[in-house]
Amino acid sequence: MKEKEINMELVPGGWVSTPRPAQKTGTWRTLRPVVDVEKCIGCGICESFCPETTIKVVDGKAEVDYEYCKGCGVCANECTSQAIAMELEVEEESEGGGY
C-alpha cells in the first residue's frame, strides 16, 4: 500500500492571469461543420452567432477551429448561403485530442 500525497505549488487565493481553456471541447463533437468555400460569401453571420468563437472569417472565407468547435450546428443553421454542412464526425479526423 502506497501512501497518497498531494504535492503542488499554489498561489494564495488561486489568482491566475491567463485564461485557461477548461477543455479541448472539439472532442464533444458528433457533427462537424464543413465550410464549402465555393458557397461561402464571407458575410460573417456564422462568426457573429457561434457561441464558442470557433468560426471566423479569414481572407473572406469562414474557417473553423476544430480543436474547440463543439459541433452545435448553429453556424450551419444560420448561414444564409447554405455554405456549411454538418457532417458526421469520423474518429480519425477529430483534432480535439481524443484519448
Next chain:
Amino acid sequence: MALKAMTGNKAFAHGVRLSRVQVIASYPITPQTTLVEYLADFVNDGDLDAEYIRSEGEHGMMAQAIGAAQTGARTFTSTCSAGFAYGFQGIVSVPGLRLGNLMLANINRPLGAPGGLQADHSDGLTARDWGWVYLYGEHHQEVLDTAIQAYRIGEDHRVLLPTMVGAEGYYISYTTDLVELPEQEQVDEFLPPFDPVGVIDADNPMSPTVFGTTEQMMGMKYAVHQASLRAKELIKEVNVEFGETFGRTYGNGLVEEYKVEGADIVLVTMGSFTGNARKAVDDLRKDGKRVGLVKIRSFRPFPTEDFQRIAEDTSAFVVVSRHDSAGGAGAPVGYDVKSALYNMDERPFIQDIVSGICGVEISSDDFAILAERGLKAVEHGGFKEDLVWYPNMRITERFDVPPMPEEVKKNFVYPGTGACQGCGMTLIWKTVMETAGRDSVYVSTSGCGGWSGAHTMCIGTGGSGGNLPGGAATAVGIKRGLVKLGKTSTNVVLGSGDGSFGDMGFMAASGAAERNEDILMFVYDNQAYMNTGMQRSGATPHLAWTTTTPVGKVVRGKQAPTKPLPLIMAAHGIPYVATASAAYIPDLKRKIKKALSIKGCKYVHIYSPCPTGHRYPPEKAIEVSRLAVQSGMWPLYEVENGAYRITVRPKEFKPVSEYLGAQGRFRHLTEDQLEKLQETTQEEYHHLELLEKITNEDL
C-alpha cells in the same frame, strides 16, 4: 419485501414522502437538487399531499420552514454548502424555537472558498452547537430509515428539537443502490401525527417568545442543552423500535461498532466513507491486526458514554474528520472524542486525521494506512503528531502571478468553456465583453456562467466570482475599490443568471440600483436555474416545464407568472435599462455601448437560448431566440432616463405557438393555454407600446 434500485436522493425523498410531510420548503443546490425534484414529482403527481414552496433562496427557505413548522405542520427542508450558509440565520434559530417537527436534509458538500461539489462535512458541522439532533446516514437505506426516525425523535416531547440528517453528496446523493421501501401503513404506525406544544393559530392565539430577561434566555439555552442530551436515550429507543417494526437497526442508534472487541486501535468515522473503513478493518483483521471501527451515527447529541465505554478496552483512536478547524488544537470530530475521554483515569492515544476534504477520495487502502500508523503508535507509546492531514500534504505557496501575455489579451472570450453545445450564454459574454473593451472587469455568479469558468478560464478581462445572492454586491465592492484606488474608468460588468440576479440576488441588485452604483449589470436569461439542472426561477415563463415544476398527473408546469425583471429594474429609475437577445447581436452591442457611456447603474436583460433546458436541438438556439422576438414574447426595448423605446419592432407578429411549439418545455400546453398566452402576449406588448407613448410625450 422487494428491493428497488434508486439514488440516495430518491431514497431520501421516499423517506420524506412516507413520513407524510405536510410542508416542503425547497431551493435547489447541487448535490441536493434531485431530492427536491423528486419531491416536486410526488406532489405534482398527487402522491404526496404537501404544500410545496419553491423558495427564492435559502434565507427565505429557512424562514418559510420555520413559519410552517410553527403552525404545527410536519415540515421538511434541505440544503448544503453555500445554501446552508445563506440559510444560517434560520438554521441557528430552529432549535431554540424547539421545532421538533422540522427536518433538514444536509446533502453534504464543501462550504466556503475553495469550494467544490463533492462530499465534505464542512457545511453541517458548522451548525454543531445550536441544538440540532444531527444524524449521519452511511448509505441509501440508512438515509431513508433515518429520515423516518428523525421525526419520531425530534417530535417527542422529551426532545422537541429539529433533526438534521446528513448524507454525503455524490457518494450517496447520486449513486444508485438497492433499497427496501417500507410500507406506508407500517410507517404510519411507527410515526404518529405530531402533537405540538404551541402553534400559530387564529382560533387559539399564542406566540413563541425567545426574547426575555437574560436569565430566561440562558434558561432556554440550558433547556435546549438538556433536551439534546435526553435525545440520546430516545435515539436508542427509536432505533430498537424501528428494528422491531422494519427489521433493521443501526448499532445502538448513536454509534455502530465494528470488530471493536479486542481491538488495539479503533478507527472513528462518520458518513459514507465508513464502508471503506469497514473493508480496511476486514483486510487488516485477516492479517491478524487488531483493528476496529466506530461509526458515529449521532454527531449531536454526541455519544460520550459510548466512547468512554469503548475507550476502556482500546489503546488508540484514529479519528477521521472530513472538515478542518484551521489553527485549532485538533479536528472537528476529534474535539468531541477527546473531550469525552479527557477526564478518564486512563485514556487511549488519539490522533486527529483531516481527510477527504473537498471530495478527495479516502479509499479502504487509505484507511488501512491510517490504521497501521495507529498500530505503530501504540507500539511506540503514542503518536508523533496529534493532528495530521491525509493524503500527505506537500504544498508550497508562490506569491507572483505572471501577467497576462499580450497576445492573449487580443481575445475577450476563449473557447473551451463547459457550456453545452449551442448555449447562448457564451455568445452573450463575447458580445458584451468585446463591446466593453479592455478597460473592464467581469463579475460572474454561481450558475452556468460561474461554473463554466467565466472569470478564471474564458473571459479574458479577469474578474471575480460573486456568490449566488451577492453578485451585484460583489460588483459594487469592486467598483468602489477601484474608484478609491484611482482606477475610475474601469467598467465593472456583472454577468448573472436570471435566478441568481432576480431571486436571491435581487436584494443586492435592487440596492445597487437604488444607490445608482456605477456598474453595468446584465442577465443572461436562460429562464431557469439551469446549472443545478433546470429548476424554475422567478423568471421562468408561466406554465413552462422545469424539474421543480414538472408536468405531473395533477399539476402541469409553472403555475406562477413570469417575474418581469426589466420592468422592475426600470421602476428603480436608474438611467438605463434594456432588453436584448442573443439572436439580435447588433442591437445587443449598441445597447451595451450606450449603457457603458452612461454613468450610474445600468441593467441589460438578455434572452439566452438554452437548448438543454428549453428542450430543442442545439443548432436551433438562435432560430428559437429569434422566434421569441418575432412572436412578441421577448420584446426588445430600452428605457433611457425613464423613456421607453422599442428598438426592434416585428413587422408582422408570428403566433406564439410557433415559438412555444419549438421547445420541449412547452410541449404539454393545451390549445386553450396557447390561446390565452397569445392574448396575454399581445396585451403586454400593447402595454409596452403605451408606455413608450406616455413616457415620450411632453405632458
